Every structure is written in C-alpha cells, then in structure tokens.
Amino acid sequence: xxxxxxxxxxxxxxxxxxxxxxxxxxxxxxxxxxxxxxxxxxxxxxxxxxxxxxxxxxxxxxxxxxxxxxxxxxxxxxxxxxxxxxxxxxxxxxxxxxxxxxxxxxxxxxxxxxxxxxxxxxxxxxxxxxxxxxxxxxxxxxxxxxxxxxxxxxxxxxxxxxxxxxxxxxxxxxxxxxxxxxxxxxxxxxxxxxxxxxxxxxxxxxxxxxxxxxxxxxxxxxxxxxxxxxxxxxxxxxxxxxxxxxxxxxxxxxxxxxxxxxxxxxxxxxxxxxxxxxxxxxxxxxxxxxxxxxxxxxxxxxxxxxxxxxxxxxxxxxxxxxxxxxxxxxxxxxxxxxxx
Numbered sequence: 001x002x003x004x005x006x007x008x009x010x011x012x013x014x015x016x017x018x019x020x021x022x023x024x025x026x027x028x029x030x031x032x033x034x035x036x037x038x039x040x041x042x043x044x045x046x047x048x049x050x051x052x053x054x055x056x057x058x059x060x061x062x063x064x065x066x067x068x069x070x071x072x073x074x075x076x077x078x079x080x081x082x083x084x085x086x087x088x089x090x091x092x093x094x095x096x097x098x099x100x101x102x103x104x105x106x107x108x109x110x111x112x113x114x115x116x117x118x119x120x121x122x123x124x125x126x127x128x129x130x131x132x133x134x135x136x137x138x139x140x141x142x143x144x145x146x147x148x149x150x151x152x153x154x155x156x157x158x159x160x161x162x163x164x165x166x167x168x169x170x171x172x173x174x175x176x177x178x179x180x181x182x183x184x185x186x187x188x189x190x191x192x193x194x195x196x197x198x199x200x201x202x203x204x205x206x207x208x209x210x211x212x213x214x215x216x217x218x219x220x221x222x223x224x225x226x227x228x229x230x231x232x233x234x235x236x237x238x239x240x241x242x243x244x245x246x247x248x249x250x251x252x253x254x255x256x257x258x259x260x261x262x263x264x265x266x267x268x269x270x271x272x273x274x275x276x277x278x279x280x281x282x283x284x285x286x287x288x289x290x291x292x293x294x295x296x297x298x299x300x301x302x303x304x305x306x307x308x309x310x311x312x313x314x315x316x317x318x319x320x321x322x323x324x325x326x327x328x329x330x331x332x333x334x335x336x337x338x339x340x
Contacts, residue, residue: 024111035171037108038119040101041126042164046300048098049157051091053296057289061145061215063088067138095134102126105167116175122167129160145216147209147223154205158198161300165307174318181258182313186251190310193244197306200237201299207234213292231283238276241306245269248309264312268305275302 015022029037055061063077063084064070070077070089077085106123109116133156140149180187210227214220249265275298282291 020107020110023107024115027111028113029108029111031112031171034108034112034119035168037105038123038164038168038171041098041105042161042168042304044094044098044101045157045161045164046297046304048091048094049154049300050293050297051094052154052157053293055088055091056150056213056215057293058084058087059214059216060084060087061220062141064092064141067141092137095130095137098130099127102130109167109171116170118175119167119170122163122170126160126163126167129156129163133157133160145214145220147214147221150215151205151209154208155202158201158303161303162307165304166311169308169311170316173316176316176318178314178316180314182252182255182261186248186255186257186261187313189244189248189251190313193241193248194306194310196237196244197241197303200234200241201303203230203234203237204299206230212287213289235279235283238272238279242269242272242276245272245309260312260315261309264305264309268302268309271298271302271305274298 055063060083063081063086066072069075070081070085070092077089102123106120106127109119109123112119133153136149136153136156140146140153143149206223206225207227207230209223210225210230211222214222245265245268249262249269252262252265275295278291278295278298282288282295285291
C-alpha cells in the first residue's frame with residue numbers, strides 16, 4: 001500500500017492562500033458530480049422558501065425575537081420559547097445548509113476540467129445573494145416583521161432561484177456561443193412572459209403583505225392596500241401568464257420548433273394550472289395555512305419553469321477536440337422558427 005504523501009509547508013501555505021485552487025489542483029469531479037452540486041442550491045432554495053412560509057403561517061416570525069442571536073442571552077432557542085422558537089430557529093439553521101450547498105457548487109465548478117469561469121461566477125453570485133438575504137432576514141426580525149422587508153426577503157430568494165436555475169442549466173451545456181433554436185419573434189414573446197411572471201411574483205408579495213398572515217401572533221402592521229383589489233390584480237396577471245404560455249405553445253407547434261422548448265412550455269402550462277387551482281381554492285376558503293404554503297411552493301416551481309422555458313430557446317453544444325461544435329446545423333431563413 002502506498003504511503004500518504006507528506007504535506008509540505010508550501011502546500012499548507014498554498015491551501016491557506018487559495019483553498020479553491022488547492023482543491024482544484026488535486027481533484028477533478030465528474031460532469032454528473034458538477035450537475036448534482038449545482039442542483040443542490042436550487043433544491044435548498046425552494047426548501048428554505050417553504051420553511052420560511054411555515055414560520056410565517058404558524059405565527060413564528062418572532063419566535064426568536066432578536067438577531068443574530070435567538071435571544072439577548074442565548075444563541076439558540078430555549079425551552080421557554082416553545083414551538084414558535086423551534087420553528088424560527090430551525091429555519092435560521094437551514095440557511096447554513098443552503099450556504100454549504102452553494103459552497104459545494106462553487107468547489108465543484110472551480111475544480112471542473114477544463115475550468116469554466118462562468119460557472120464559478122454563478123456560484124459566487126449565489127453566495128453573495130445568500131449572505132445579503134441572511135442580513136436582510138435579520139433586519140426583518142429587528143424591525144418587527146415589517147411587511148416591506150418581508151417582501152424584499154422573498155424577492156431576494158427569487159433572485160437566488162434564478163441564479164441557481166441558470167447555473168444548473170449551464171452545467172449541462174458546453175461553453176460555445178449560444179445558438180438560438182427559435183426566431184426573434186418567439187424570443188420576444190418569451191421575454192414578455194418572463195417579465196410578466198416576475199411582476200406576478202412581486203404583486204404576490206403585496207398580496208401577502210396586505211393579507212391576514214402577518215407571521216406573528218401579535219398585531220403586525222400590514223401594507224396599506226385593499227387586499228381584495230390587489231388579489232384580483234394578482235389573478236389577472238396569472239391569467240396573462242397562462243395566456244402567454246398557451247400562445248407560445250401554439251406558436252412553437254406552428255413553426256415546428258425543436259422538442260426542448262415545446263416540452264418546457266408544456267411543463268410550465270401544467271405548473272400554472274396546478275398553481276391557479278390552489279390559488280382559487282385558497283381564496284374562496286379564507287386562506288387556510290396549508291394551501292398558502294403550497295401556493296408559495298408553487299410560486300418557486302412556476303418561476304423555475306418560466307426560466308427553463310427561456311433557457312430552452314438556445315443551445316450551447318460542447319466543443320470537440322478541434323474546437324468546433326459537436327454538431328452542425330443547416331442554416332435556415334430568419335423566420336419565426338429560427339435555426340434548427
């Protein structure tokens with residue numbers, strides 16, 4: 001059996017000076033490992049939204065009344081704080097799990113051969129969003145669950161979901177220049193859908209901020225807007241997204257688009273139908289906590305599905321040894337179908 005090589009003082013200095021480079025010089029992950037590492041922050045981002053919703057829906061938002069400690073005298077929850085303290089502190093602890101997932105994604109991306117700077121940058125972007133959102137979460141507690149800070153907290157997580165989705169997609173692509181699979185008209189339609197979907201999520205935070213689920217058993221101020229009116233505006237935006245998705249599917253079928261965009265559009269349509277059904281049921285049943293939590297989960301899945309439609313409109317073939325794309329395509333006219 002070979003002995004373990006001695007770690008020299010120079011090796012130790014190099015590890016301290018640049019640990020990522022030190023690991024990358026000694027480890028090359030398989031492509032599947034990198035893909036799974038990129039998927040981990042995406043899954044954890046959804047999990048932390050769901051658990052954050054549980055904090056709000058159980059009235060545990062001030063279960064730990066201060067930050068960064070749980071109480072002035074204790075870093076963790078105490079038995080006197082009961083159920084609400086456990087829920088709030090547990091959600092805080094999941095932030096560390098999310099940080100670990102993002103760190104694992106950064107390490108895997110940095111160690112991949114050949115080195116792909118774009119993947120590493122996407123990982124670091126997620127890291128800084130997580131750090132900023134952790135501070136924002138502390139501010140939410142310190143200001144007594146002000147609804148505007150709570151909304152900003154959720155919006156920051158939506159940005160994190162977008163970055164994680166893009167990174168996950170990029171691990172399954174090459175680094176060649178993106179080649180469009182559809183024409184410009186279809187791309188513009190999808191971008192409109194993305195913008196309206198983002199607006200739908202923003203208005204959804206206002207619906208929550210004006211609604212009855214304040215996140216604490218005490219009287220927490222709400223956004224000064226009429227809840228019925230803003231809920232109807234939210235529903236109108238949802239129907240616009242559904243209509244755009246339906247129109248996109250027909251356009252893709254008409255121009256004989258590749259299977260990828262069609263499949264992603266179909267997935268989005270199914271998610272929207274499920275999310276809409278949950279939304280209407282919760283509206284007409286006085287917002288039961290379980291359905292509100294499911295609706296928050298559906299919001300994350302919907303946003304991921306929208307971004308996957310956008311990312312499916314182009315491809316990045318992996319390069320061959322000669323540096324040329326692995327597959328060539330015949331040129332076509334600049335019709336709505338675009339290059340196939």
